[in-house]
Each structure stands twice: as structure tokens, then as C-alpha cells.
Amino acid sequence: MAEETRASGGAESSPSEGQGQGQSQGHRPGPRGPRPGGGPGGPGGREGGRKYFRRKKVCKFCVEKIENINYKDVRLLAQFVAESGKIVPRRLTGVCTPHQRRLSTAIKQARNIALLPFAGRAM
Numbered sequence: 001m002a003e004e005t006r007a008s009g010g011a012e013s014s015p016s017e018g019q020g021q022g023q024s025q026g027h028r029p030g031p032r033g034p035r036p037g038g039g040p041g042g043p044g045g046r047e048g049g050r051k052y053f054r055r056k057k058v059c060k061f062c063v064e065k066i067e068n069i070n071y072k073d074v075r076l077l078a079q080f081v082a083e084s085g086k087i088v089p090r091r092l093t094g095v096c097t098p099h100q101r102r103l104s105t106a107i108k109q110a111r112n113i114a115l116l117p118f119a120g121r122a123m
């Protein structure tokens with residue numbers, strides 16, 4: 001009656017074999033804390049930090065449906081060239097990327113035929 005029923009094989013520890021890949025990405029620094037502790041703004045960070053009212057920036061060329069920017073149109077190009085002769089960056093003018101590319105190409109062409117000045121001219 002008193003059979004010693006020892007747990008023979010009952011405590012079978014299940015070997016978790018899924019640990020093989022755990023090593024490669026063990027210590028990930030992770031993204032820098034998304035919440036910058038100590039902000040004076042407090043909770044509810046709505047977009048109220050900007051003083052400037054974000055004007056609706058629309059690409060002038062898209063608005064006027066100008067597809068091909070003519071390099072001879074100096075008056076048009078001059079709007080996007082600073083006094084120094086530099087091309088005004090897109091973030092200031094609001095011109096979209098494809099148009100900015102055409103614009104810069106046109107400006108460079110205009111420079112070549114001396115319609116527009118080069119930026120930082122030596123002489």
C-alpha cells in the first residue's frame with residue numbers, strides 16, 4: 001500500500017528552446033525617452049508653442065499650375081533668388097520639391113546666360 005510514488009519524471013522541466021535568438025537583440029538602448037521629463041509645459045502638449053501662425057504654404061507653381069519653369073522668366077525666378085544670388089531654400093518659399101528642382105535648374109540656366117547673378121561671385 002505504501003508504495004512510494006515518487007515523482008519519477010513528473011517534474012520534467014520544460015526546456016524553453018526559444019532562447020536562441022534572444023541574445024542578438026538583448027540590450028537595446030531603445031528610443032530616447034519620448035517624454036522629456038521636466039518640461040515646463042506640463043501635460044497636454046498641444047501645438048501651442050509656436051508664436052508664428054503657420055501660414056498655409058502652398059507651392060506657387062502648383063497654384064499657378066506652372067509645370068515648366070522657363071529659365072528666361074527672370075522676374076519669376078528672381079522671386080526665389082536672394083539678393084546675394086543664392087536660391088532661397090524651399091522651406092522658406094514653400095515650393096514643393098519637384099518644383100524646387102525645376103526652379104533651381106532654371107535658375108542655373110539663367111545664370112549661365114547671365115540673367116541672374118551667381119551666388120558668391122568672386123569678382
Ligand SMILES: [Zn+2]
Nearest residue numbers: 059062096099
Ligand atoms: Zn509645386
